[in-house]
Amino acid sequence: MTLTLKINGQDHPLDIDPDTPLLWALRDNLGLTGTKYGCGIGQCGACTVHIDGQAVRSCAMPVDACAGQSVTTIEALSTDRSHAVQRAWIEGQVPQCGYCQSGMIMAAVALLKENPKPSDADIDAAITNLCRCGTYPRVRAAIKAAAGIAA
Amino acid sequence: MGKMELSRRGFLSLSAGTGLTLGFGVLPALGASAPGFGPWIRIAPDGMVTALTNVSDIGQGTNSALAQAVAEELAVPLASVRMEMAPVETAFHNKSIGNYAVYGSIGLRTNLRPLRLAAAGARQMLAEAAATRFGVPVDQVAMRDGQALHAASGRSLAYTDLLADAAKLSPPAEPKLTPRTEWKVLGQPLPRQDIPAKVDGSIVYGLDVRLPGMLTAVVTHAPTFGGTLISVDEAPALAVRGVRKVVRLPGALAVVGDGYWPAAKGLAALSPQWGPGPNAGIDSDGLSRQLRDAAMAGKGYSFPGSEMPGTNVTATAQAMAGAAHIVDTLFEVPFLAHATMEPMHCTIQLRADGAEIWLSTQTQSDTQAGVAKVLGLDPEKVKVNATPVGGGFGRRLEHDFAMQAAYLIKALAADGVTVPVKMVWPRETDMRAGYYRPAVASRVRLALGADGMPTGLRCDNANPSLLEHTGLTISAGRSEGDWSVGMGIVQQSYAIPALHLTWTRVDPGVPVGFWRSVGASQNGLFLEMTIDRAARHVGVDPVDYRRRLLTGKDRARTFLDKLANAAGWGRSLPAGHALGFAMGQANNSISGHVVELSVPEPGKFRLHRIWAAIDPGVTANPKAVEAQMMGGTIFGLSAALAGEITLKDGMVEQSNFDSYPLATLAQVPPMEVLVIGNNTAAGGVGEEGVPSIAPAIANALFALTGKPITRLPLTRAGWAMV
Structure with missing residues (x-):
C-alpha cells in the first residue's frame, strides 16, 4: 500500500507494508542512515527520532502509526551542526564510536525542548539510550552545557 | 589515492599533478628505529597532507592523535592533515603484529613513533630544500605552518613550492623528533577529527553502506553451536512481499529481500528444523x-x-x-558478549575477477584472506573497504561474519543473483554468535x-x-x-x-x-x-x-x-x-x-x-x-x-x-x-x-x-x- 510520511518537512509517498518500522523506512527506503539500528525492540535508543517533537524509538514504531505526523531525524536537526546540542556535543567531545550518538542527541534535544534546565535526575530519567563505548559522563555534561547549566 | 610511485631510493616520489609522496613507509616494528620504505605521507599541490593508517576507527580516536603527530613533526596546521585508511596490502600491514589489524591497544603505541619519524624526516628534507633556495645554512631555517622561514631576511617559502627540490634529496638516516617540551599540537587536548560527522548522522558505518541495486540478507544461526539445518519450508518467507530468496548457509539460514524489514519478516515466518550438533548438552x-x-x-x-x-x-x-x-x-x-552497538554485517559484491566487501572490521588482512578462501580467490583479488566502526571491543577481530557473507554471495551467484548484498545480523543473532x-x-x-x-x-x-x-x-x-x-x-x-x-x-x-x-x-x-x-x-x-x-x-x-x-x-x-x-x-x-x-x-x-x-x-x-x-x-x-x-x-x-x-x-x-x-x-x-x-x-x-x-x-x- 502507499502511505505518505512527512520526514524532515517533506512528504514522501512510500509503497511499503504498513507494519514496516519507521526505522527501516528511513534507512532503506529514504536513505536516511543517520538513524541507527541497535536492537529492534525499543531497548537501546539508537533509532531515536522526533515525532511531532517527541523522542520516539523508530525501530518499534510502524509507519502506519506515523501517518499525518511530522518526523524529524538527525539529518534535519540543523544544516551545519549548529544546533546547540550538536555544538555542545562537539565542544564536549562526546562521541567515541559514535554509533549511538544520533539517538542520544535526538533524545537530548527532546529533553531540553520540554525541560530547558533539567536536573541530574531529569537527565537520568530521560536519557535511557545505551552507549557501549561509555560516553555517559560526557553526554550528561554536554546536555548541561547546551542548557547553559554549569557542570 | 593518487599515484604512489617509489623513487629509486624508495623514499620520495614526485607524481606529476598529484604532489609529493614522502614516506618512511612500511612503519617499522614497535621499537625499531630503521625506516622502511613506502608512501605513508603525501603532500598535495594544495598543501593538504594525507597520512595513511592501518588503524580502524573503532571509536578510540587513534587516527586523530596520529594526525596531531604528523602536524607536529611536519610543522603544518592540524587542519591540513587528514588520515586515510591504507589499502589492505602487505606493504601496509602493521609490522609489529604481522598483519593489518588493530587490537591489544596497539594503535597508537605501534604507530606513533614510526609516523613521527616519517613526518620529521619529511620536514628535514623540506628544510634542506629551503636552505638551498635561501642560500643559508639549514639551521637558520624555521619550519612553521607549512612554511619554511628565514627570519633574518624575512623570506618564506611554502612547502608546496619546495616539494620538487625536496624530492631530489636523500632522506635523513635518523630523523630528529621534536622534543616533548616543544610540542604544540601533539599532547594537546584537541578536538578529534571524526567527531563532527558523528553529530549529524553523516558518517557512514559499515551497516550504512548502500550500493545501487543492493539486496539485504538477514541471518539466523542454528540455536546450538555446531548445529545444522535439517529442513526448512521456504514458502512462508517467499510469500512475504519483498523477499527474494532463502539461502542455506553452514549452520545458518538467510533470507534475502529488498531491505532489512522484508528479509527479517521473511525470516521470522520460517520454522526451520535444526539438528542439535555435538554441543547441545551444554548448560552453564x-x-x-x-x-x-x-x-x-x-x-x-x-x-x-x-x-x-x-x-x-x-x-x-x-x-x-x-x-x-x-x-x-x-x-x-x-x-x-561484546555487544557492539552496531551488529556484525558485511556487504559483498562479486566482480568479474574478484570480490569487493564493505564492513566494519578491526582485522582487514584476515578478513580479506578468509573471504578469498571461501570464494577460491587470491587474497589480493578481494578489495576490503573498511568503514568507520560502530564499536569493536575485540569482536571485530573475528571475520566469521565476513566469511558467511562470502558463502552467501557464492550461493546467490549460483542462483543467478549478480547484485551486491548487505548481510546483517539482527541483534539476537549477534548476541548468540559466540566469540x-x-x-x-x-x-x-x-x-x-x-x-x-x-x-x-x-x-x-x-x-x-x-x-x-x-x-x-x-x-x-x-x-x-x-x-x-x-x-x-x-x-x-x-x-x-x-x-x-x-x-x-x-x-x-x-x-x-x-x-x-x-x-x-x-x-x-x-x-x-x-x-x-x-x-x-x-x-x-x-x-x-x-x-x-x-x-x-x-x-x-x-x-x-x-x-x-x-x-x-x-x-x-x-x-x-x-x-x-x-x-x-x-x-x-x-x-x-x-x-x-x-x-x-x-x-x-x-x-x-x-x-x-x-x-x-x-x-x-x-x-x-x-x-x-x-x-x-x-x-x-x-x-x-x-x-x-x-x-x-x-x-x-x-x-x-x-x-x-x-x-x-x-x-x-x-x-x-x-x-x-x-x-x-x-x-x-x-x-x-x-x-x-x-x-x-x-x-x-x-x-x-x-x-x-x-x-x-x-x-x-x-x-x-x-
Whole structure:
C-alpha cells in the first residue's frame, strides 16, 4: 500500500507494508542512515527520532502509526551542526564510536525542548539510550552545557 | 589515492599533478628505529597532507592523535592533515603484529613513533630544500605552518613550492623528533577529527553502506553451536512481499529481500528444523562445576618461565609449603558478549575477477584472506573497504561474519543473483554468535611469609582457549598453553617473588575470543581481590600494603600515590561508606580505580563516585585518553554488575539488551579521570579502563562486609547496585 510520511518537512509517498518500522523506512527506503539500528525492540535508543517533537524509538514504531505526523531525524536537526546540542556535543567531545550518538542527541534535544534546565535526575530519567563505548559522563555534561547549566 | 610511485631510493616520489609522496613507509616494528620504505605521507599541490593508517576507527580516536603527530613533526596546521585508511596490502600491514589489524591497544603505541619519524624526516628534507633556495645554512631555517622561514631576511617559502627540490634529496638516516617540551599540537587536548560527522548522522558505518541495486540478507544461526539445518519450508518467507530468496548457509539460514524489514519478516515466518550438533548438552551450571573442579584439581599445563615471566615452579611450591598463611580463593567469571552497538554485517559484491566487501572490521588482512578462501580467490583479488566502526571491543577481530557473507554471495551467484548484498545480523543473532570472553574458574593462592608479605603466587586456571577459537592470525605464536590466561597476573610490578600458573583446557564448544582487555578482564579481579584479602589478613590498609609491594618500583608507586591522593584515600568517610582500590599493568600502561560506595541495605550497594587513573607513558591527546578511561570503566562496570552469557540445553539464554543489560547513564556516578605520564614510550589506552573497576568495587564491598567477592557478575555474588 502507499502511505505518505512527512520526514524532515517533506512528504514522501512510500509503497511499503504498513507494519514496516519507521526505522527501516528511513534507512532503506529514504536513505536516511543517520538513524541507527541497535536492537529492534525499543531497548537501546539508537533509532531515536522526533515525532511531532517527541523522542520516539523508530525501530518499534510502524509507519502506519506515523501517518499525518511530522518526523524529524538527525539529518534535519540543523544544516551545519549548529544546533546547540550538536555544538555542545562537539565542544564536549562526546562521541567515541559514535554509533549511538544520533539517538542520544535526538533524545537530548527532546529533553531540553520540554525541560530547558533539567536536573541530574531529569537527565537520568530521560536519557535511557545505551552507549557501549561509555560516553555517559560526557553526554550528561554536554546536555548541561547546551542548557547553559554549569557542570 | 593518487599515484604512489617509489623513487629509486624508495623514499620520495614526485607524481606529476598529484604532489609529493614522502614516506618512511612500511612503519617499522614497535621499537625499531630503521625506516622502511613506502608512501605513508603525501603532500598535495594544495598543501593538504594525507597520512595513511592501518588503524580502524573503532571509536578510540587513534587516527586523530596520529594526525596531531604528523602536524607536529611536519610543522603544518592540524587542519591540513587528514588520515586515510591504507589499502589492505602487505606493504601496509602493521609490522609489529604481522598483519593489518588493530587490537591489544596497539594503535597508537605501534604507530606513533614510526609516523613521527616519517613526518620529521619529511620536514628535514623540506628544510634542506629551503636552505638551498635561501642560500643559508639549514639551521637558520624555521619550519612553521607549512612554511619554511628565514627570519633574518624575512623570506618564506611554502612547502608546496619546495616539494620538487625536496624530492631530489636523500632522506635523513635518523630523523630528529621534536622534543616533548616543544610540542604544540601533539599532547594537546584537541578536538578529534571524526567527531563532527558523528553529530549529524553523516558518517557512514559499515551497516550504512548502500550500493545501487543492493539486496539485504538477514541471518539466523542454528540455536546450538555446531548445529545444522535439517529442513526448512521456504514458502512462508517467499510469500512475504519483498523477499527474494532463502539461502542455506553452514549452520545458518538467510533470507534475502529488498531491505532489512522484508528479509527479517521473511525470516521470522520460517520454522526451520535444526539438528542439535555435538554441543547441545551444554548448560552453564554443569560447565561451572566442570571449571571449578578443574581449577581445584590444578593438574593442567604448567607454564614455563619462557611463556610466563616470573615463573618459578619450585620456589612457588616452597613458598606454599613454608607459608605463614595462604590466601586461597576460588574465583569464577562467565562468558561475556561484546555487544557492539552496531551488529556484525558485511556487504559483498562479486566482480568479474574478484570480490569487493564493505564492513566494519578491526582485522582487514584476515578478513580479506578468509573471504578469498571461501570464494577460491587470491587474497589480493578481494578489495576490503573498511568503514568507520560502530564499536569493536575485540569482536571485530573475528571475520566469521565476513566469511558467511562470502558463502552467501557464492550461493546467490549460483542462483543467478549478480547484485551486491548487505548481510546483517539482527541483534539476537549477534548476541548468540559466540566469540565471547571465556568463562573462567581460577584457584588463586597467595602465600604470605611471617612478615605478612607475599612469598609466592599460584593460579590454577580452567577455561576454554581463545587462541584455539579465534580467527585472528597472530604473529606471537601459540604455545601448548594459552598465554592469555596470564594477562594481568604476570608482569605486574608487585614484589611477588615466585609465580606458578597452570591452565586446564575445558572446552564446551562455545566459540571464545578477544574481549576488551582479554585475560586481564578476569585476572584484575583475581589478583586485586587477593591482594586486599592479604592486606586484611595482616591488618594493613590495602593501599599501604600495595605501597610496600611496590617498593623500588617508582613508576607504579607514583601512580598509586597519585590515584590514592586524588580519591582522598584515608580521609574520614560518611558512615557506612567505604573506598575500594585496584590497579594493574598492561600494554606498557598502568591503570587503576578507586570507588566510593555504601550499602544501604543487605545485598544492595550504591556507587557514589569513581576515580580512574592511567599512566599511558606518552599522552598524545589527554582528552581522548580521558574518554577511553571513562569508556573502559563503564564497559567493565556493565560486566561487573550483571554481564553474563549463559547456556541451557546448548542454547544461549540471552538475546538482546533486555536480557544482557548494559550499564545506563543513570547508573554511572560522577567520575574523575586522572591522566598521568611523562615517559617516552607510548602505552595502550583502549583496554586499560576495564580490568580494575570490578575489583575496586569488590574491594570496597569487602572492606564494608569482610566477605570477599569471588564471582562475577555481582548479581551472582548476591549484590545489586541501587
